[in-house]
Amino acid sequence: MVIYFVFLTISAATYALFSLGLNLQxxxxxLINFGHVAFMAIGAYSTVLLSMQGVPIPIAVLIGAGLSALLGLLIGISTLRLREDYLGIVTIGVSELVRLVAKNEAWLTKGTFGVQGYPVPFNFKPEYPARIGLIIWLTAICGLALWRLWLWMRVETSRLLGGAVAIAFVLTAYICGALSLYTYDPRAGLMLLTLTALTVVYIGLEKLVNSPWGRILKAIREDEEVPKALGKNVFWYKLQAFMLGGAIAGVSGAFYAWNGTVFPDNFEPLITFNAWIIVMLGGSGNNLGTIIGAIIFWGYNSITRDESFKAIFRAMHLDETQQGAFRVMIIGLVLMLIMVLRPQGILGKKEELTLGR
Known part of the structure; x- marks a missing residue:
């Protein structure tokens, strides 16, 4: 159970990192991006293929992020002057192109067999003093998360439920992570690394979004004619945001690979739409809300896979395939209700809404 929750924490943190890139875009x-998974695929394949060739893992991750940003540059130069709906069509087409290249170019990506046997960080057993240091490191990250959640919940009472869920998740992740680090399981080290990356990216994005650069991006979102009238190069700012969001998704691709396997079919469009669900749940333009949205999404995903829920599904005479479809249908129904009753998301602010422009 402890190791399963460690796996769940890695998955939630990876999706939160992935979704933060989409939230920036x-x-x-x-910017409407229906092909965000392409950046994750580039990051995942670049990281594992380079590390298998002897490139140090940190450098491989940076190269993967750089290639993802380069893909964002190529897409952005050709599409960011288009209308939003055309941009969405192009991005989903590019994501499918990347997946089909990975599937068919076996000389580079191993094709449908996928990439296996690649190096994974923290895949060793440290001595006890080092394990205590890792637990202190985890304590600092979880303490920072709890403090930030507490400040966030005090601002608005509507955030209490989401904040309470996130606090419960953080405390459980800390207990399971500390136990796994003490006895040491490699997945616990990966969990710590994933949470560290998520913390660094979150802090960096918060500083950027609340800087003059971020305020220009928000002005572009509301009405790009206004920053144009003030002499701002709107296209250049859009390109920067698109590339940075792609680079963040590329980094998440490395963690996605380390937490599972790298096969072309792991990067289907559904992964992008999961990120859209997370951003909508958390609230458009809200970085902390995006992280909490990832926790809620993965909480629902894991709870509905529990044996008690499977018993309910079996009582409804649903087979395994129908159960998966039913779970997705429930998510769709919840999103429809959110769009009608609270279009800014469960935890978002109405002034951050971009859908009703």
Whole structure:
């Protein structure tokens, strides 16, 4: 059970990292991207293939992020002057192109067999003093998360439920992570690394979004004619946001690979739409809300896979395939209700809304 929750924490943190890139592109800048998974695929394949060739893992991750940003540059130069709906069509087409290249170019990506046997960080057993240091490191990250959640919940009472869920998740992740680090399981080290990356990216994005640069992006989202009238190069700012969001997704691709396997079919469009669900749940333009949205999403995903829920599904005479479809249908129904009753998201602010422009 402890190791399963460690796996769940890695998955939630990876999706939160992935969704933060989409939140920068759509929630902050207003760029519709239905092919966000392409950046994750580039980051995942680049990291594992380079590390298998002897490139140090940190450098491989940076190269993967750089290639993802380069893909964002190529897409952005050709599409960011288009209308939002055309941008969405192009991005989903590019994501499918990347997946099909990975599937068919076996000389580079191993094709449908996928990439296996690649190096994974923290895949060793440290001595006890080092394990205590890792637990202190985890304590600092979880303490920072709890403090930030507490400040966030005090601002608005509507955030209490989401904040309470996130606090419960953080405390459980800390207990399971500390136990796993003490006895040491490699997945616990990966969990610590994933949470560290998420913390660094979150702090960096918060500083950027609340800087003059971020305020220009928000102005572009609301009405790009206004920053144009003030002499701002709107296209250049859009391109920057698109590339940075792609680079963040590329980094998440490395963690996605380390937490599972790298097969072309792991990067289907559904992964992008999961990120959209997370951003909508958390609230458009809200970085902390995006992280909490990832926790809620993965909480629902894991709870509905529990044996008690499977018993309910079996009582409804649903087979395994129908159960998966039913779970997705429930998510769709919840999103429909959110769009009608609270279009800014469960935890978002109405002034951050981009859908109703």
């Amino acid at each position: 759509w929630g902050v800048t207003g």
